[in-house]
Amino acid sequence: MIRFENVTKVYDQKARPALDSVSLEIDRGEFAFLVGASGSGKSTFLRLVLKEDRATSGTVYVAGQNVANISSWRVPRLRRGIGVVFQDFRLLPQKNVFANVAFAMQVIGKSRSVIRDTVPEVLKTVGLEGKEKRMPHELSGGEQQRVAIARAVVNRPGILLADEPTGNLDPTTSMGIMGVLDKINQNGTTVVMATHDDDIVNEMRKRVVELKNGRVIRDEARALYTSMIPVVGQSRRLKDASGRDDAADPRGETVRDQAGEGRL
Amino acid sequence: MRLQFILGEIGGGLRRNLSMVVSVILVTFVSLTFVGAAGMLQLQINQMKGYWYDKVQVAIFLCGEGSTAAGCASGPVTAEQQDNVRTLLESPAVAQYINDFQFESKDDAYKHFKEQFSNSPIVDSVTPDQLPASFRINMKDPEKYQIISETFASQPGVETVIDQRQVLERLFSVMNAASLVAVIIAGVMTVCAILLIATTIRLSAFSRRRETGIMRLVGASKTVIQLPFILEGVIAAVIGAALASGTLWAVAHFFLGEYLSKQYPDTAFISPAQTLLLAPALVGLGVVLAGTSSLLTLRRYLRV
Numbered sequence A: 001m002i003r004f005e006n007v008t009k010v011y012d013q014k015a016r017p018a019l020d021s022v023s024l025e026i027d028r029g030e031f032a033f034l035v036g037a038s039g040s041g042k043s044t045f046l047r048l049v050l051k052e053d054r055a056t057s058g059t060v061y062v063a064g065q066n067v068a069n070i071s072s073w074r075v076p077r078l079r080r081g082i083g084v085v086f087q088d089f090r091l092l093p094q095k096n097v098f099a100n101v102a103f104a105m106q107v108i109g110k111s112r113s114v115i116r117d118t119v120p121e122v123l124k125t126v127g128l129e130g131k132e133k134r135m136p137h138e139l140s141g142g143e144q145q146r147v148a149i150a151r152a153v154v155n156r157p158g159i160l161l162a163d164e165p166t167g168n169l170d171p172t173t174s175m176g177i178m179g180v181l182d183k184i185n186q187n188g189t190t191v192v193m194a195t196h197d198d199d200i201v202n203e204m205r206k207r208v209v210e211l212k213n214g215r216v217i218r219d220e221a222r223a224l225y226t227s228m229i230p231v232v233g234q235s236r237r238l239k240d241a242s243g244r245d246d247a248a249d250p251r252g253e254t255v256r257d258q259a260g261e262g263r264l
Numbered sequence B: 001m002r003l004q005f006i007l008g009e010i011g012g013g014l015r016r017n018l019s020m021v022v023s024v025i026l027v028t029f030v031s032l033t034f035v036g037a038a039g040m041l042q043l044q045i046n047q048m049k050g051y052w053y054d055k056v057q058v059a060i061f062l063c064g065e066g067s068t069a070a071g072c073a074s075g076p077v078t079a080e081q082q083d084n085v086r087t088l089l090e091s092p093a094v095a096q097y098i099n100d101f102q103f104e105s106k107d108d109a110y111k112h113f114k115e116q117f118s119n120s121p122i123v124d125s126v127t128p129d130q131l132p133a134s135f136r137i138n139m140k141d142p143e144k145y146q147i148i149s150e151t152f153a154s155q156p157g158v159e160t161v162i163d164q165r166q167v168l169e170r171l172f173s174v175m176n177a178a179s180l181v182a183v184i185i186a187g188v189m190t191v192c193a194i195l196l197i198a199t200t201i202r203l204s205a206f207s208r209r210r211e212t213g214i215m216r217l218v219g220a221s222k223t224v225i226q227l228p229f230i231l232e233g234v235i236a237a238v239i240g241a242a243l244a245s246g247t248l249w250a251v252a253h254f255f256l257g258e259y260l261s262k263q264y265p266d267t268a269f270i271s272p273a274q275t276l277l278l279a280p281a282l283v284g285l286g287v288v289l290a291g292t293s294s295l296l297t298l299r300r301y302l303r304v
Helices: A042-049 A072-080 A097-106 A112-125 A141-153 A171-186 A198-204 A237-241 B002-016 B018-055 B079-090 B106-116 B121-125 B142-153 B164-207 B209-217 B222-263 B272-301
Strands: A002-009 A019-026 A031-035 A057-062 A082-086 A159-163 A190-195 A207-212 A215-220 B058-062 B098-104 B134-139 B158-163
Touching (some): A002 A042, A019 A042, A019 A057, A019 A207, A031 A042, A031 A171, A031 A198, A042 A057, A097 A112, A159 A171, A171 A190, A171 A198, B002 B018, B018 B164, B079 B098, B079 B142, B164 B222, B164 B272, B222 B272
Parallel strands (some): A159 A190
Antiparallel strands (some): A002 A019, A002 A057, A207 A215, B058 B134, B058 B158, B098 B134
């Protein structure tokens, strides 16, 4: 669903790259956490998937398409296939819950009857039945984030990107949000979630991709926020360069190089 | 649905930005009024050219009582001198430049004078004797005036030869200058309008950056995102253009039609209907102005 091949993104020639030769594949229907310190490249990764930025080198494939080859007038179509959720919810304060979710459908020209049918259904999925008429400021943070998720998935995107969706929420509320994301994932949507929240990662036991200084330093299935596997040799990252042609699933229970120190 | 959505967005944008929208309307109104005024002056000039150039003639004024010109030293024109002028006009050397000519006697002149100044008290103080008799010549080519002038100015009994077209040319050059001034003012105001529209659109885009950000993310097309902003500017400009057209019509109707045409009954003024011909041009200009400036602004300030 999302494939990075030796992707490097340089914002500033003098500084180190935000992403440094990252190769990664996230399959359809997968749930992956993107972890790492601030500045490790998580947000850059998400921006590249959305074609908000152009990779300096390497290739980004989204749903089988090389995003570099998508002309600017086709970018909206790419983005219709991707839902995005942010830490700060980004709801429209003057619109109620229903209108906030409906907005995502209106702007891509969905008919009124489709909107009337779909929005309540999606609100139910995220657990907001009966709150259609509420304004965003009348909702708790967790509920606001549920509205944001509803808006992100109302057009049934194949991919949901979440950029620290629980960053503003308390642990209990966060788990509720994770439940919603998990449900969406089980409906077949690929979910990529960038997060700092170790409790959530440890609880969910999903695939974890750890970035550090723009490099993938760990990629484990059913993993924890911190690697449980001791550090091994330094040269494993070379495998990334050779791409996905390894016989074994590269997302296997392997540890990438230089894990360990400095990560906590 | 999409249309309705876009209209809703426009309405919201116009309401939120009301003061800026009003200023855009006023600035486009003023600038387009000046553009239109220049256009009206040109229409008026054409109208007068069409009306006068047929009628305007070279006039050979004959000496009257108390004429002081050099050719009139021997007193008022005699019948013999008058016949000489007429013969000369009919001679082949001169006739080839002339379509036809008429003799206007003192009494004819008095009659025309009374018609022209019927609502002026000066009529009462003028007698036929004070007005000179004249030959009115209709030229084949008005540019050949010089030939007539040279031929007749020195004839005995001729007071002066006047090319009436030159009187008009002076008037036209004043009107041309006025329309040039109007165009310059219009140009400055248009720059104002463009900058103001750009600023308005920028503010509008800024105040709605949340919405546009979300629209981008959910994959709204460029058209859906940008159209409300562009139409906002265009609508304001069209209202301004409509006001300008209305103003021009009012000027033509009330000032030219009711006031000036009474003051100068022998002048052909443009009709209010003619100014309405300018209206589509003004509206078109407003649309192009607003459309381009908002498009360029959006390209810079609204990422899609």
